[in-house]
Amino acid sequence: MTQASFCLADFATEARARIDAALRACLVLGPGCPDQLREAMEYSLLAPGKRLRPILVLMAAEACGGASQSAMPAACAVEMVHAYSLVHDDLPTMDDDDLRRGRPTCHKKFGEATAILAGDALLSLAFEVLAKELRPPQVAAACCAVLAEAAGACQLVGGQADDVAGQLARGGIDQLESIHRRKTGAMILASLRLGAMVAGAGARELAALEEYGQRIGLAFQITDDLLDVCGSEATLGKRARKDSHLGKLTFPGLLGIEESNRRAQQLIEEACDAVRPFGSRGKGLEAVARYVLERNR
Ligand code: GRG
Numbered sequence: 001m002t003q004a005s006f007c008l009a010d011f012a013t014e015a016r017a018r019i020d021a022a023l024r025a026c027l028v029l030g031p032g033c034p035d036q037l038r039e040a041m042e043y044s045l046l047a048p049g050k051r052l053r054p055i056l057v058l059m060a061a062e063a064c065g066g067a068s069q070s071a072m073p074a075a076c077a078v079e080m081v082h083a084y085s086l087v088h089d090d091l092p093t094m095d096d097d098d099l100r101r102g103r104p105t106c107h108k109k110f111g112e113a114t115a116i117l118a119g120d121a122l123l124s125l126a127f128e129v130l131a132k133e134l135r136p137p138q139v140a141a142a143c144c145a146v147l148a149e150a151a152g153a154c155q156l157v158g159g160q161a162d163d164v165a166g167q168l169a170r171g172g173i174d175q176l177e178s179i180h181r182r183k184t185g186a187m188i189l190a191s192l193r194l195g196a197m198v199a200g201a202g203a204r205e206l207a208a209l210e211e212y213g214q215r216i217g218l219a220f221q222i223t224d225d226l227l228d229v230c231g232s233e234a235t236l237g238k239r240a241r242k243d244s245h246l247g248k249l250t251f252p253g254l255l256g257i258e259e260s261n262r263r264a265q266q267l268i269e270e271a272c273d274a275v276r277p278f279g280s281r282g283k284g285l286e287a288v289a290r291y292v293l294e295r296n297r
Contacts, residue, residue, distance in 0.1 A: 008287035012055060015068075019054045020046060022072045023079060026129050033121075040110040040118035041125075045083045047101040048237075050297070052220075052288070053078045056191040057198075059284040060209055063275065066199025073133035074143055074194040080126035081151045082187060085160070087119040094164060095242070102237035123151070134198065143194050150190035159183030168248040176249045177218065184224070185217030208274050212285060215271035220292050222264040225250040226257065227296070235297050268293045 027042050054075035061071035090097040090105040091112060097105050107115035127144055134140035150156060159182025162168070168179055192209040201209070228243045229252050243250050251260040271289040275282035 006283040006287055008284070008291055011284060011287075012051075015055050015058055016051050018069075018072070019051050019058075019075055019079065022076050026076050026080075026125060036110060036114055037117055037121060040106055040114045041122055043103075043109060044087050044106045044118060045080060045122060047083075047103060049079075049083075049101050050295075051079060053082050053187055053191040056188065056213075056285075056288065057195040059288065060192040060195025060201075061199040062195075063209070063278045063281045063285055064196050064199035064201035064205050065281070066195070066201075070135070071195050071198040073129050074198055075191075077126040077130045077143075077147060078187060078191045078194065080122045080129070081147065081156075084119040084122040084126075085151075085156060085187075087115050087122070089160065091115060094160075097239055097242075099233070099238050139197055139200075143197055146193050146197070147190055150186040155182045155186035159186070163248075169246075171249065173254055176251065176254060180218065180221040181214075184221045185214065188217040188220065189213040205278075208277060209285075211274040212271045212289070215267040215274065216289050216292050219264045219267040219271070219289075222251045222260050222267070223292060223295060225252055226260055226264070229257065231296065237297060264293055 023045055024042075027038065027045065029038055057071050057075040057078055058068040061074075062068050086100060087106045089095050090100055091107055098108055099105065103109075105115070106118055110118070126147065130144050130147065131140055134143055152158070153161075159179045162179050163183060167175060189210060192213040193206065196206050196209050225243065228250065233239060243253075251263070255263065268289045272286045275285045275289075278285070
């Protein structure tokens with residue numbers, strides 16, 4: 001990759017093809033897996049998402065001087081946890097959504113029981129892939145711990161639990177940020193940490209990536225809220241204006257559209273500053289940060 005003229009669109013197209021091939025290979029499961037369950041897992045995992053988190057894993061590894069292919073099991077694992085969280089988030093008992101990634105949600109296509117089980121199986125598969133395919137085993141174990149914490153009761157699941165309990169309908173900016181730091185930010189941060197760990201990053205490199213991740217995680221959520229207000233269902237591939245309909249706190253709802261845009265821009269500038277010490281190897285991460293601000297889905 002010649003970083004001086006980094007083109008995110010080209011990198012992402014090539015990386016998505018490699019990631020999807022690796023994800024597909026992970027779905028070659030034993031004879032005990034029923035056909036419908038495997039189909040539901042494949043339907044959700046390979047649906048046309050942005051693959052933001054696995055791309056961050058690969059970029060973080062490269063920024064720290066590692067080979068992106070050695071980080072591929074970690075990239076697959078984060079996308080599996082992400083896909084599981086989307087399948088469960090869409091269920092009638094949670095957000096009750098019909099559309100995801102431009103297609104009927106998993107439970108609409110396969111029924112609720114199969115969707116719950118497909119999510120469960122994707123979560124387990126993520127850790128199986130990390131534990132069996134990452135080398136050396138000490139790094140695999142450390143990555144399992146980081147991903148488990150990010151996906152667990154104090155982070156992803158905890159943020160979702162507070163959201164489901166209606167905490168997103170009251171409180172102020174601190175409450176809003178606390179929920180999104182856990183629901184959205186934790187998995188973005190974990191993606192960067194995993195890439196760094198696979199590449200054997202030092203403490204300074206890890207700290208820079210964490211600073212970057214905290215900022216793009218929050219900016220990602222602000223743009224998600226802005227897209228919910230300003231975007232269309234056709235472009236988003238999911239229901240628009242759903243947060244305001246549900247009476248949830250959002251950044252534009254609390255701060256207004258202009259101030260939300262300003263905050264997102266500031267966070268992205270800070271994120272780019274954090275990865276500047278990586279020099280040309282950090283250009284991909286800078287490009288992703290700018291994409292977070294400009295994305296339309
Ligand atoms: C059910 C444990 C559990 C957690 C659900 C991921 C999540 C928590 C909720 C999804 C709802 C949502 C809109 C969250 C905010 C931002 C977010 C995570 C959006 C989806 O991620 P993208 O935009 O999706 O990267 P694609 O489809 O591109 O992968």
